[in-house]
Amino acid sequence: MSSEKKKQTVQTTGHAWDGDIQEFNNPLPNWWLWGFYATVVFAVIYWILFPTFPIGNTYTKGIMNDITYTTADGKEKTSHWTTRALLMKEMQEAREKQKPFIDKINKSSYKQIATSKEQSAFAYSAAKVLFADNCAGCHQTGGAGVMGMYPNLADDAWLWGGSYEQIEASISKGRKGSMPGFKTRLSNAELNQVSEYVLKLSGHKVNAAQAIKGKAIFEGTGGCAACHTSAGTGQFAMGSANLTDKIWTVANVPAAAAISDKRAAIRKVIASGINRDMPAWNGRLTDADIKMLSFYVHQLSGGK
Amino acid sequence: MAEELFQKRIPVIPRSVSGRFRTLKTSILILAYGVYYLLPWLRWERQSGPEQAVLFDIVARKFYLFDLVVYAQDIFWLAGLLVIAAFVLFFVTSIAGRVFCGYFCFQTLWTDVFVFIERLVQGERNARIKLINAPPSFEKTFKLALTRLLWFVVALITGLSFTLYWGDAPELLMQMLQGDAPFPAYATTLFLTVTTFVMAGMAREQVCTYMCPYSRFQGVMYDQDTLIVAYDEERGEGKNGRWKPIKGLLKREDRQAKGYGDCIDCGYCVQACPVGIDIRNGMQYQCISCALCIDACNTIMDSIKYPRGLIRYSSDQQLHGRHWSWVKWKNLGYSLAILLVTGLLIWSITTRVLSEFRVQQIRQPLYVTLSDGTIQNRYELKLTNKHDTTQRYGIGLRGLPDAVLDVGHFEEIELKAGESVQLQVRVKLMPDTRPEKIRHFNFVLLNQREDPKLAIRQKAQFYLP
Structure with missing residues (x-):
């Protein structure tokens, strides 16, 4: 290396202001x-x-018009580069990968799905996502439901039936659950008596005299038995609840501690009635989706 | 011109030697290359799975090592292996210095082969130096190009062999030749080809000197008893230093009488050194303990009929005539650690359970009341059959009397070798008078071929309202 000392002066641009700056x-x-x-x-x-550039209400598209994808309803589209088109293409590829499994589900009976390791695993995991996207908004994650509003799907009480086919019908066509209010038709005393009887049906200890009167109204003048049957077990065809089991979907009986509060909860439902509406999904979900969802809902509780 | 911050590399052009250590190094090299290049081609019979003895199947998350199949969940064995490797390194380094660097490190092995190719094409050290300094000519270009071409071939085979460990070797090779192999296969091969070429062909000793972390921290394991490649200064230098064997200084007795040491300053040890140091300057951090200078010096000592061992494996203690022993707490501790971890690893591998069973409670909802008042909890079970044959399993409960297990249609689960399944099961229990809201119990996995006592248990909890 040269030992010569380097020049330390810095070059200037040659501009000078006020003489010396x-x-x-x-x-x-x-x-x-x-x-x-x-x-x-x-x-x-x-x-x-x-x-790249916005022009008025459009923009320059670039020359890469090379993303071709098929939408879910089978239309082929070609797009310039956008992240949305990339997503659509990815979704198309995912659909193609799923297709053999979906085809198999479409061809299989519920029994075949339930007995096959591969098919039940596919249906369960696919429906778990479908359920979270479409059903959990009302029925909650895991199908726990909301008391008084949306039935619990994880228990074994079914308003419209718990077989695969009945569940499928409920999902695809929807259900309208309707019970009229009785406050105009029954007097206060009668409402109390019927409530007492309904409590007795599910095995609670009640005032026997009141319950006998209630039974008469239930089976006779009140007309309750027309839907709930004279035994109180309900009918799948009408979606009328089974009143003899331990499960309550509208009146929150388990939450009330005192027997009088339990009766009041039932009375309120009888007085005002209940209207519940489950929308039909056959237009929104594919047949395979509904089939897998039915399998999933059945799996939650074990069905019936 | 700015001043240079670093000294330019002085190319190291090692001269070949023969001797005891060279033979040992060559044998290790042939063995290591043989294993590395041929292992992917070794076929192995299995009841199920690929026919390759050693195969790292990333896609299926299974590593096949002869009769052992390592699943992703067994990866902690790798930790055991690395701990053993680390302690063996510490142990050996503490006793005999950088044995790994000198004899086993792939940088040393590959550099060795590349230098061999260099010598094959361009000749011995002197010829190589002459060639480098020669003016451009056809011969120079041809020889340098041929050397690099051969380097590239070795590098390519090295990269390719590495890639073949990750797939069925014959099939993957055919795919690669036909251009059908997956991208990572090409990328891996290219990466290893380039790094091999650059590291063994061009960077060489700079890898050990500047890049390698081992070479630096191995120094802290040294002590006065560690064997190092050492020059016997007392013998070599005498009173008046080393001197050429000129007239009157040929015989050992004459030299000693005149106060000169045994070193005749022939420079062979320097020429033979692959990292370009002079061992006579004492222990240096660049030294990889390859012992080639020992062979070089012994060759000269033999030829002039001086006793061998002017450069030899020795320790600081021995060189100064003090008592030397490798038995000390540090080394005993290392060997104890090696035995312990090796024992644990062997125990873990030999007692591994070939049926894997995991239980997870489905917590949304945590429990649900059924129409007859019983409480239902749901669980997700995961089963993996790690046997190499099809197995039949059943699931049961222990420690939760009166509970009913509902496994749907999977009373009996048949799993092929390596197959996994995820199941949702329901457990029903009628609430009793006991106050505990959480009941602890076990799921058991019954393998129908095995003794029920060997059933695998998994803890679980049952929640009551």
Whole structure:
């Protein structure tokens, strides 16, 4: 290495103000400068290839019109580069991968799905997502339901039947659960008596005299038995609840501690009635989706 | 011109030697290369699975090592293996210095082969130096190009062999030749080809000197008893230092009488050194303990009929005539750790359970009341059959009397070798008078071929309202 001392003076631009104020010339390092030029070149290439500038209410599309995908309803589309088109393409690829499994589900009976390791695993995991997207909004995650509003799907009490086929019918066609209010038809005393009888049906200890009167109203003048049957077990055809089991979907009997509060809860339902509406899903979900969902809902409780 | 911050590399052009250590190194090299290049081609018979003895199947998450199949969940064995490797390294380094670097490290092995190729094409050290300094000519270009071509072939085979461990070797090779192999196969091969070429062909000793972390921290394991490749300064230098064997200084007795040491300053040890140091300057951090200078010096000592061992494996203690022993707490501790971890690893591998069973409670909802008042909890079970044959399983409950297990249609689960299944099961229990809201019990996995006592238990909890 040369031992000569380096020149320490810095070059100036040659400009001078007020006689003696000079400007140092410290140019950018070359690597930095060339890096900057490279980004400029990159940007220009990017403008040509990709969507870039807004023009009025449209924008430059770029020349990469090369993303072709098929939508869920079978239409083929070609798009310039967008992340949405990329997603659609990915979704199309995912659908193609799922297709053999879906085809198998479509061809199989519920029994075949339930006895096959592969099919039940596929149906369960697919329906878990479908359930979360479409059903959990009302029925809650895991089908726990909301007391008084949306039935619990994880227990074994079924308003409209718990077989695979009945569950499928409930999902695809929807259900309208309707019980009229009785406060105009029954007097206060009668309402109390019927409530007492309904409590007795599910095995609670009640005032026997009141319950006998209630039974008469239940089976006779009140007309309750028309839907709930004279035994109180309900009918799947009408979606009328089984009043003899331990499960309550509208009147929150288990939450009330005192027997009088339990009766009051029942009385309230009898007085005002209940209207529940489950929408039909056959237009919104595919047959395979509904089939897998039916399997999933059946699996939650074990069905009936 | 700015001043240079670093000294430019002085190319190391090692001269070949022969001797005891060279033979040992060559044998290790042939063995290591043989294993590395041929292992992917070794076929192995299995009841199920690929026919390759050693195969790392990333897609199926299974590592096949002869009769052992390592699943992803067994990966902690790798930790055991690494711990053993680390302690063996510590142990050996503490006793005999950088044995790994000198004899086993792939950087040393591959550099060795690349230097061999260099010598094959360009000749011995002197010829190589002459060639490098020669003016451009056809011969120079041809020889340098041929050397690099051969390097590239070795590098390519090295990269390819590594890739073949990750797939069925014959099939993957055919795919790669036809251009049908997956991208990672090409990328891996290219990466290893390039790194092999650069590291063994061009970077060489700089890898050990500047890049390798082992070479630096191995120093802290040294002590005065550690064997190092050492120059016997007392014998070599005498009172008046080393001197050429000129007239009057040929015989050992004459030299000793005049106060000169045994070193005749021939420079062979320096020329033979693959990292370009002079061992006579004492212990240096660049030294990889390859012992080639020992062979070089012994060759000269034999030829002039001086006793061998002017450069030899020795320790600081021995060189200064003090008592030397490798038995000390540090080394005993290392060997104890090696035995312990090896024992644990062997125990873990030999007692591994070939049926895997996991239980997870479905917590949404945690429990549900059924129409007859019983409480139902749901669980997700995961079964994996790690046997190499089809197995039949059943699931049962222990420790939750009166509970009913509902497994749907899977009373009997048949799983092929390596197959997994996920099941949702329901457990029903009539609430009793006991106050505990949480009941602890076990799921058991019954393998119908095995003794029920060997059933695998998994803890679970049952929640009551």
